[in-house]
Amino acid sequence: MSHAATHDEHHDHGPEAGIMRWIKTTNHKDLGTLYLWFSMIMFFIGGLMSLVIRAELFEPGLQFVQPEFFNQMTTMHALVMIFGGVMPAFVGLANWMIPMMVGCSDLALPRVNNWGFWILPFAFGLLLSTLFMDGGAPAAGWTMYPPLVLQTGDAFPFLIFAIHLMGISSITGAINVIVTILNMRAPQMTLLKMPLFVWSWLITAYLLLAVMPVLAGAVTMLLTDKYFGTSFFTAAGGGDPVMFQHIFWFFGHPEVYILILPAFGIVSTIIPTFARKRLFGYDSMVYAMASIAFLSFIVWAHHMFTVGMPLAAELFFMFATMLIAVPTGVKVFNWIATMWRGSMTFETPMLFALGFVFLFTIGGFSGLMLAIAPVDFQYHDSYFVVAHFHYVLVPGAVFSIIAAIYYWIPKWTGHMYNERLGQIHFWLSAIFINVTFFPQHFAGLAGMPRRIPDYATQFTDWNVISSVGAFVYFVVQFVWAYNMIVNCIMKKGEPATSRVWEGAHGLEWTVPSPAPYHTFEEPPVLDESEVQGAHADEHQHEVQGKPA
Amino acid sequence: MEKAKFQAAAAALLAAMAGVAQASPYNLPKGVTELTQEVYGLHMLIFWIVCGIGVVVFGAMIYSIFAHRKSRHPKPADFHESIPVEIAWTVIPFIILIGMAIPAAGTLIKMEDTENSEFTIKVTGYQWKWQYEYIDQDIDFFSTLSTDSNEARQLGSGVDVYKVDNYLLDVDKPLVLPVGAKVRLLLTSNDVIHAWWVPEVTGKKDAIPGYINKMWIQIEEPGVYRGQCAELCGRDHGFMPIVVEALPREEFEAWVAEQGGRMPGEDAGPPQMASAARVAAADIGVASEAGMSDAGAGASEPVGDAPAADQASLMEQGETVYGNYCSACHQANGQGMAAANFPALVDSPIVTGPADAQIQQILQGKGAMPAFGYLSDMDIASVITYTRNSWGNDAGVVTPADVAAQR
Numbered sequence: 001m002s003h004a005a006t007h008d009e010h011h012d013h014g015p016e017a018g019i020m021r022w023i024k025t026t027n028h029k030d031l032g033t034l035y036l037w038f039s040m041i042m043f044f045i046g047g048l049m050s051l052v053i054r055a056e057l058f059e060p061g062l063q064f065v066q067p068e069f070f071n072q073m074t075t076m077h078a079l080v081m082i083f084g085g086v087m088p089a090f091v092g093l094a095n096w097m098i099p100m101m102v103g104c105s106d107l108a109l110p111r112v113n114n115w116g117f118w119i120l121p122f123a124f125g126l127l128l129s130t131l132f133m134d135g136g137a138p139a140a141g142w143t144m145y146p147p148l149v150l151q152t153g154d155a156f157p158f159l160i161f162a163i164h165l166m167g168i169s170s171i172t173g174a175i176n177v178i179v180t181i182l183n184m185r186a187p188q189m190t191l192l193k194m195p196l197f198v199w200s201w202l203i204t205a206y207l208l209l210a211v212m213p214v215l216a217g218a219v220t221m222l223l224t225d226k227y228f229g230t231s232f233f234t235a236a237g238g239g240d241p242v243m244f245q246h247i248f249w250f251f252g253h254p255e256v257y258i259l260i261l262p263a264f265g266i267v268s269t270i271i272p273t274f275a276r277k278r279l280f281g282y283d284s285m286v287y288a289m290a291s292i293a294f295l296s297f298i299v300w301a302h303h304m305f306t307v308g309m310p311l312a313a314e315l316f317f318m319f320a321t322m323l324i325a326v327p328t329g330v331k332v333f334n335w336i337a338t339m340w341r342g343s344m345t346f347e348t349p350m351l352f353a354l355g356f357v358f359l360f361t362i363g364g365f366s367g368l369m370l371a372i373a374p375v376d377f378q379y380h381d382s383y384f385v386v387a388h389f390h391y392v393l394v395p396g397a398v399f400s401i402i403a404a405i406y407y408w409i410p411k412w413t414g415h416m417y418n419e420r421l422g423q424i425h426f427w428l429s430a431i432f433i434n435v436t437f438f439p440q441h442f443a444g445l446a447g448m449p450r451r452i453p454d455y456a457t458q459f460t461d462w463n464v465i466s467s468v469g470a471f472v473y474f475v476v477q478f479v480w481a482y483n484m485i486v487n488c489i490m491k492k493g494e495p496a497t498s499r500v501w502e503g504a505h506g507l508e509w510t511v512p513s514p515a516p517y518h519t520f521e522e523p524p525v526l527d528e529s530e531v532q533g534a535h536a537d538e539h540q541h542e543v544q545g546k547p548a
Numbered sequence: 549m550e551k552a553k554f555q556a557a558a559a560a561l562l563a564a565m566a567g568v569a570q571a572s573p574y575n576l577p578k579g580v581t582e583l584t585q586e587v588y589g590l591h592m593l594i595f596w597i598v599c600g601i602g603v604v605v606f607g608a609m610i611y612s613i614f615a616h617r618k619s620r621h622p623k624p625a626d627f628h629e630s631i632p633v634e635i636a637w638t639v640i641p642f643i644i645l646i647g648m649a650i651p652a653a654g655t656l657i658k659m660e661d662t663e664n665s666e667f668t669i670k671v672t673g674y675q676w677k678w679q680y681e682y683i684d685q686d687i688d689f690f691s692t693l694s695t696d697s698n699e700a701r702q703l704g705s706g707v708d709v710y711k712v713d714n715y716l717l718d719v720d721k722p723l724v725l726p727v728g729a730k731v732r733l734l735l736t737s738n739d740v741i742h743a744w745w746v747p748e749v750t751g752k753k754d755a756i757p758g759y760i761n762k763m764w765i766q767i768e769e770p771g772v773y774r775g776q777c778a779e780l781c782g783r784d785h786g787f788m789p790i791v792v793e794a795l796p797r798e799e800f801e802a803w804v805a806e807q808g809g810r811m812p813g814e815d816a817g818p819p820q821m822a823s824a825a826r827v828a829a830a831d832i833g834v835a836s837e838a839g840m841s842d843a844g845a846g847a848s849e850p851v852g853d854a855p856a857a858d859q860a861s862l863m864e865q866g867e868t869v870y871g872n873y874c875s876a877c878h879q880a881n882g883q884g885m886a887a888a889n890f891p892a893l894v895d896s897p898i899v900t901g902p903a904d905a906q907i908q909q910i911l912q913g914k915g916a917m918p919a920f921g922y923l924s925d926m927d928i929a930s931v932i933t934y935t936r937n938s939w940g941n942d943a944g945v946v947t948p949a950d951v952a953a954q955r
Contacts, residue, residue, distance in 0.1 A: 060715065062703040068783045141780045147757060148740040148782055235758020238875070241741060242756060275616070278628040306743060306778075307754045308735075308761035311660045315653055322645045326638060332605060333637045339612045341625035346617070354613070361605060365598040372648065374655040375591045377751020378576055378584075381743060381778040442574035447747045449778045452786030454701055456716045456774075457709060458573055 014517055023118070026110030027517065028095045029412070031117050035092030036405070038120055040481075042084030043398075045128070047474050049077040054436075054467040060457050070453035071139035072131070078142035082259065083166045084124050086393065089401045090262040091116075091173045094201050097408065098177060100508040100515065101195045103186030103524045108179040109172075116172035123165035130155035141451060143252070144219065146233040146244050150226050160223045167212040174208035177201050186507065188526035192283065195506055195532045199286050200265025203293045207254045207261070210297075215251040218244060242307050249300035257296045260392060261289055263360075263400030264331060267353045269506075270407055271335050272532070274350035275342030276503040279532055281334040288327035288334075295324050305376045314373050321371040325364070332361055347501070348422030352403030355395060355430045363391030366441065381451075383462075384444030390437045395430070402429075402480065410496035413488040414514030421483040428476040435469030505530050579748040580769040580794070586655050587751065594648055601644075659751075662764045665732035669723070673735075673742030673755035673777070676784035680723050683734075685809035693787050694718040701787060717774040722791035726800035727770050735761040740782060746775030746792050754779055767794040859933065859945050866934025869927045874935075882939040894939045903946050906932055907954040925951040 015021045015030065022034060052073045056064050065073070095113065099106055107113050130137040135153025138144070144159070152159065181202050185194070194202075221232040222244070231237025233244045264285075272279045279285065301309060301317040309317075335357050344350070366388040370376050379385060410416050439462035444450075448459045455463065487493030496513040507530055511519045578588045615621060667684040677692040693701075697716050700707035709715045725731055735744055735755040745752035753763045767773075775790040795803060804811060870880075878884050884892040893899045898906050910928055911921045920928065925948035932951075936943035 061705070061707075061709040062701060064703075066703055066783075067786065071780070071783065071785075139782075145741060145780075148780065151740070151782065235756075239758075241758065275624065276618070277624040277626070280627070281629050281634055283629075284634050306752050307756065308759060311657060314656060314660075318652065318656070319649055322649060325645060326641050329641045330634070330638055336605065336609050336612060337630075337633070339609065339616060341621065341627075342612075342616050343618045343621050343624040344613065344616055346613075354609075357609065358606065361602070365602060368598060368648075369591070369594050372590060372594055372652045374583075374652055374659055374751070375587050375594065377659075377753070378587060378591070378747060380752055381745075445576050446573050447577070447775070449745070449776050449786075451780045452776070454716060454786050456714070461573070 024114070026106070026114050028099050028106045028110070028113065029515065029517065031113050032092045032094075032096030033412075034117050035088045035095055038117070039085050039089035039092060039401075042080050042088065042124065043477075046077050046080035046085055047477070049073045049080065050470060051474060053077065054470040056453055057455070057463045058467040059464065060455055060460055062454050065453070067453045068136060068139055071141075071451065072137040074451055075138050075141055076127070076131070079127060079138075080124070081393075082142065082255075083163075084120070086259050086397050086401070087166075087170060088120060090201075090204070090259075091170075093197075093262065093266070093401070093404050093408075094173070094177055096412065097508060098180060098198055098201060099184075100511065100519055101198050101506055102181060102184060102189055103507045103520045103526065104180065104184035105518060105521045107176045108184055109176045112172050113176055116169045116176070119165050119169040119172075123162045123169065126158045126165070127162035130158045133158075143245075143248060144222065145248075146222060146225065146241050149222060150234075156226060157223065160219045163219050164216055167216045170208050170212050174205035174212075177205040178209070181205075186520075186523045186526050189531075192286070193526070193531045195265075196268040196279065196282070196285055197262070197265035200261045200263075200268075200289055203289050204258050204261045207258050207293055207296065211251040211254045211258075214247060215255075218247040218251065221247075242304075245304045245307060246301065249303045250297070252303060253300040254293070254296040256392075257292055259397050260360075261293070263356065263397050264289060266400045266404045266407075267335065267356050268331075269532070270349050270353040270403055271338050271357075273407075273501050273503040273505070274347060274353075275339050275344050277338060277342035279334070280337035280340075281330075282532065284330055285334055288330045291327040292324060295320065295327070299324065302371060302373075302376070305373045306380050318371060318373040322368065325368050325371075328364055332357060332364075345502075347406075348417070348419065348426055349403045349407035351423065351426040351430075352399045352406065355426065356399045356403065359391055359395030359399070359430075359433070363388055363396055366391065379444065381449055382444035383440040383448045383450055386450045387437050387440035387444060390440070394437070395433050399429075405484065407501075408508070409484060409488045410500045411508060411511075411513050411515055413491065414496055414512075415488050415491045415493040416496050416500075417483045417487045417493055421479055421487075425476060425479045425483065428479070429473060432469045432473040432476060436466050436473055437469075439463075439465045439469075505532060577748045580767050580771065580773065581749060581765055582768070583655070583659055583765075584748060584750065586658070590651060590655060593651070597644065597648065659763070662732045662762050664730060665764055666729040668732045668734060670734045670736070671723075671744055671755065673737040673739075673744070673781070673788075675739050675782050676777070676788040678723075678742075678744070678777075678788065678790060679738075682804075682809060685804050685807075685811060687804065687807045687809035689721050689807075691719045691721050691723065691791070693789060694720055697789075698787070714774065716787065717776070717789045717791070719789055719791045722772070722793040724793045724795060724800060724803050725765070725767055726797045727767055727794050728797065730764055730766045732762060732764050735763070741779050742777045742781045742788070743779035744775075744790060745778040746773050746790050748773045749775070749792055752778045767792070770794050770796055859937070862930040862933040862945060862947075863937060864930075865926070866930035866932070869923070869931040870934050874931065882935065882941075893935050894941065899935050900941055900943045903932065903936070903944065903950060904954060906936075907946065907951055911951075911954060921955070925949075925955075 015027065016024065022030065025031060025034075050073075052065060053070065056062070056070055095107065127137075133154045135155060138149070138152050138155050138159045140149035140152060149156075181194070181198060221230070224230040225232050225234055225239070231239035233239045233241050235241060268279055268285055299317060299321045301313060302321040305314060305317070346354075366384065370379050370385065370388060406417060406422060443459050443462040443466075446459065446462075448455055448462075498512045499509050500513060501509075507520070507524055507526070508515070510524065510530065576588050576591050578585050667682070670681040670683055672679040672681070674690075677690050679688070679690050681688045693716070694714075696712050697714070697718055699705060700709050700712045700715060733744070733753075735753055736759060737755040737757045739757065741757070742755040743752045744750075744755055749767060750763060750765045753761050755761065771794055773792045773794070775792075777785055777788045777790070779785075781788070801811060878891070878893050882893040898909060907928065909917070910923075910932065913920070923931075928951045929946045929948040932946040935941065936946070
């Protein structure tokens with residue numbers, strides 16, 4: 001079956017030995033691994049910051065940290081998780097999977113790929129170094145609203161340049177993904193035969209290209225306002241602090257979808273595999289993602305309903321925002337229709353994917369509530385918002401990343417994880433993520449503002465529950481780390497077959513496990529049975545087997 | 549009808565869940581104004597709609613997980629698309645959304661209508677306190693976190709915060725309002741962005757330097773209502789609460805008298821003019837008090853007398869306003885920037901011609917020039933007077949009343 005495998009046996013293109021392999025590598029699999037390790041380290045650091053926040057909020061009164069350090073933690077937690085955790089994890093998955101899914105040997109621009117990754121440690125080195133500076137790390141929130149952010153001390157230029165570097169890294173990754181997908185697909189793979197994960201990344205990459213330069217422009221204007229006497233955002237000099245918010249959220253809302261579209265792609269890959277049934281409505285899934293991407297450019301001001309926009313603007317942004325519910329609903333309905341009358345088993349990747357659909361939908365519901373501008377005046381900047389975006393980001397984006405790693409790591413390392421530990425990891429994660437974030441809905445509705453280090457006593461109960469949930473959730477992730485490292489990476493687990501999952505389709509499953517260092521150096525012949533969009537009636541799977 | 553039913557069901561369920569009617573610890577308060585109650589109704593309406601959708605979606609999912617597992621349903625079906633079904637689940641949500649959007653738009657339109665307010669209070673955010681200026685009553689004071697909360701909230705204070713009254717939600721001097729009056733709030737800031745939020749009285753609105761945002765409130769029940777700054781504003785963002793005390797009208801009038809203020813209409817001057825001048829006075833007051841470290845209760849004296857609208861004071865204030873709003877384009881010397889198409893004001897036909905045209909252009913904007921209608925009559929009058937009498941121009945004085953007449 002596998003052309004790549006036989007091909008590989010004739011040549012010795014193995015990796016260089018030692019540390020230089022990782023520094024010099026241009027191999028998409030190596031870089032995918034680096035991105036994922038980097039992301040895991042950042043998740044750990046960002047997670048520790050969230051524990052500082054939750055410890056301080058465990059009870060009213062200040063017990064552990066000063067308010068300014070608390071603000072540094074909320075700011076850094078967000079920056080580290082968004083730009084260091086979720087985005088590099090998705091880029092890592094793209095690196096590993098896109099060439100193997102479209103049937104090409106590597107990304108189109110391998111040296112750019114290497115550069116894109118190695119920018120990141122320097123970017124986060126700059127950013128994290130500010131924790132040790134006089135005046136501390138940035139504390140004005142990850143949204144960096146002026147005039148407050150202009151009060152940042154020595155950390156300010158480090159923040160700006162770190163963001164510039166992260167933006168450059170993202171743009172190189174996006175260019176690579178676009179060029180690879182558009183030029184290097186296997187001969188028979190038309191655009192509408194691509195796996196949905198590839199589609200989701202193609203759309204995401206265009207969003208990245210469109211908005212990362214906007215963020216770079218916004219933070220550059222902050223830099224010149226602070227050091228070069230300009231007044232882009234300073235009212236006293238004729239500037240406009242609200243203009244920053246418009247520019248920032250013109251970046252920021254597409255950014256939200258950059259953080260979730262690849263998750264849609266992952267879930268659309270995993271559910272059909274374990275339902276043993278083709279994805280329902282492949283075409284409408286693609287159109288739904290494209291619609292969401294388009295709408296993401298015209299809804300930004302719903303993040304700033306309270307700045308005092310004209311009535312007409314508030315109405316426009318409210319209606320446009322509500323519209324997003326339509327394509328998002330289509331996706332959820334399609335996932336359920338895929339499950340419907342399938343033949344499901346519930347291995348760990350499927351559990352996380354189903355957890356995603358449940359909990360992301362809850363985040364979608366609170367998102368719809370937030371879209372209603374007159375009610376948003378109550379929800380805005382309260383813990384209701386904190387609950388909302390954590391629901392779409394943690395059991396949303398992060399669960400999809402975890403699901404993807406469980407799903408593909410046997411292919412990467414050639415060894416299975418321990419299923420029992422995986423199930424334990426899922427159930428504890430799913431329970432405690434809700435213990436952490438569900439009570440925050442109530443705290444917010446009852447009137448607790450976000451980004452405060454201390455609170456009035458009536459909010460205590462919700463915060464106690466939330467803090468307990470956060471600590472347990474954090475600890476539970478070590479079960480996962482153990483399972484991945486010992487069973488897959490250190491190869492203690494069962495050897496994986498090349499297909500790995502009974503219901504899996506796609507070119508990546510036609511190469512051996514572990515995937516050879518080089519795959520698809522010659523374009524593969526695409527068998528219709530591997531096509532997510534259109535594998536018709538062929539390929540009936542064996543139907544005997546034990547219950548999950 | 550539907551809405552009322554939803555609300556009734558919601559209220560019954562929530563009351564049953566905890567046996568608490570007011571100041572729910574887990575839901576939005578109904579509040580004590582028409583708007584907050586309408587918002588509460590909208591909130592519950594949308595909440596029950598999404599709950600309904602949730603029951604259908606999660607119900608289908610859970611049923612499928614149960615019935616279509618491999619052990620019960622070993623042979624997967626083979627369908628993978630259905631145009632009618634896909635059209636249905638695109639169109640039906642769209643219709644539900646329209647059902648939500650209509651009442652939401654109605655409430656929003658009502659909220660933005662600050663017409664016919666009885667009087668105006670200017671609210672200024674500071675790091676980290678609030679200033680309240682009763683423009684029409686000549687009362688002005690700062691409102692800061694109460695002393696006992698402030699002591700208790702220090703790191704390692706050793707104070708049991710449960711024993712502090714209204715911990716973090718108490719101030720030295722609350723905003724006092726009369727029950728039943730439509731009051732317009734003008735929100736601005738002296739430093740960074742803040743947001744004014746008292747859940748039982750109103751949703752939040754940002755207080756932004758260089759901007760004046762407005763909203764209105766009309767409290768229907770006497771009482772004390774508490775809220776907080778809602779926009780991250782630095783170190784002590786969590787420690788600048790808002791307390792509103794709503795008094796029956798007679799008690800409010802007594803309070804005004806006690807503060808040394810007077811009710812609108814008690815003085816003889818034309819109200820529009822007097823009001824405009826006092827807004828200006830308040831602006832100047834803010835500027836001169838900006839350096840104060842702790843105004844506290846001591847700042848309750850009225851800020852200056854209304855300055856006479858004479859040419860000297862107009863010129864002086866106009867120069868400041870010009871520097872803030874105009875000179876970036878028209879330049880400090882009034883020569884503009886020909887290359888960037890910013891016209892010179894020296895010998896400009898607008899600036900040296902009829903004053904009304906210039907007032908209109910400043911209020912409405914023109915081309916690249918933004919509208920400055922948010923500036924006070926006094927600011928606009930002063931900056932026009934300044935441009936008409938500088939750099940060799942000599943075109944007379946414009947008074948705040950002239951500006952007011954053009955609005």
